Amino acid sequence: MSCCSVGCGGLWKAVVGGCAIAFVGIAIGSVHSWMTPVVLRPDVKKIEPTILHGAGQVGTQTPSNPDPTKPATPVDSGVKPVNTHDASKVTPPPEPASTGVALGFEIKSEQAKLLFDMGVPFIDARESQFFAQGHVERAMNMTADQVIPNAAELVRYRPGPIVVYCSGGDCDASHHVATRLQTLGFTQIHIMIDGYPGWKDKSFPVVEQK
Amino acid sequence: MQDQTQNSGLLASITPFARVVVGGLFTFAAYVKLSEPQNFLESVMAFKIFSGKPLPDHLATLATFALPWIELICGVLMVLGLWARSAALVLAGLLVMFIVALVLVLQLPGPIECGCFGKFEVPCGAIVGPCHVVRNSVLLGLTALVLFAGPGKWSVDACRACKKP
DSSP states (O other): OOSOOOOHHHHHHHHHHHHHHHHHHHHHHHHHHHHSOOOSSOOGGGOOOEEEOTTSOEEEOOOSSOOTTSOOEESSTTOOOOOSSOGGGOOOOOOOSSOOEEEOSEEOHHHHHHHHHTTOOEEEOSOHHHHHHEEETTOEEOOHHHHTTTHHHHGGGTTSOEEEEOSSTTOOHHHHHHHHHHHTTOOOEEEETTHHHHHHHTTOOEEEOO | OOOOSOOOTHHHHHHHHHHHHHHHHHHHHHHHHHHOHHHHHHHHHHOOOBTTBOOOHHHHHHHHHHHHHHHHHHHHHHHHTSSHHHHHHHHHHHHHHHHHHHHHHHTSSSOOBOOSSTTOOTTTOSBOOHHHHHHHHHHHHHHHHHHHHOSOSSSHHHHHHHHOO
C-alpha cells in the first residue's frame, strides 16, 4: 500500500482549497482590523516634556514649539548632575529664575537619573526573569499586557512624569508600555533608551539577584 | 494514483490524532491572538527580520488580524476533518514561515517574545528560543502527515467519501 494517498488531482484540489481559505481569512482579517483599533506606537506629539527646575522640582510646561522626540536641551545650565558615589561632591544647583532642563520622550540614563533622584516612578518593561536578575532600584516590573490590569496602581502617579525602560538597543518593550500608559492618560512619559545596561554601566542604583 | 481519503493500519490511527492535535492547537492560538490583538501586534512588530526593521505598519496590522483568522478557520477545519488537506496545506505553509521567522529572530540581539500563544506559552516560554523552532517543526511533521495521508477516519471528508456511490 502506498503511504502517500494524495495524487496530482488531490494535491491540486488542496492548493485551490488552501488559496480559498487564505483569501477568506485575509478578507475577514481586513474587516476585523478596520473595526478594532490597535495602536502601533505612542503618539509622541501628545507627550509633554518634563521641566526640571533648579531646586529639584519637577514641572510640566507646554512650550510654544516643543519637540519631544529630541533629547533634552538645556534651557539653562542651572541644574548640575548629581554624583551618587560621594555625597560630599554634590554641588547644590543654583536657583534659576524661570528656566530648567526640558526632558523629552527619549532620554539617556544620565537624564533619567535626575528624575530618579526626585522620586519619579520607574517601570521595567522586561520579562520577570530579567527583572529578577537585576533592575533599577525602586522600579516596578510591568510588561505591556500588565499595564491595563494594573491601571488602578498606576493612575496614582498621574499627572506627573514616569520613566520606562527595557534592555536598550532595539528593545521595543518600553515603547509598548508607553503606548498603554498613554491610553491611561499619562502625558509625561520618558523612555530611557539605553535601558538597564546603560543604567548599570554608569553604576546608578540597582537591585541585583545574589 | 487515485486520491484516497481513508487509509488502513497505523496511519489510519495516527492521522486523526495528528489532525485533532494540530487543529486544536491552532484554534486555541487563534483565539488567544484575536482576544488580545494589541499584544499580538506588539509581538509582530518585535520580529525585526527585514534588515533589522519590523514589517511596514499596514502589513503589520493586516498580519495581526489575518493570520489568526486563517489559523482559526484552518484549525476548525482540521478538527472536523473537513477539507482537511487544504487546511493542512495552509497550516504547513504558515509553519514553514514561522520556523524561518523564528530562526531569523534567534540571530537578533535581545529577548523577543514569540506571541504564539499569548500568556499560555507552554512548554517553551514567552521568549523565542530553539524550543519554539523544535515545537513548530513537530507540528509541521504532524501537519504534513495529514496533508499526504489524508484526514483519516472520524472526519467529515471520510464520511462524504463513504456516501459517494
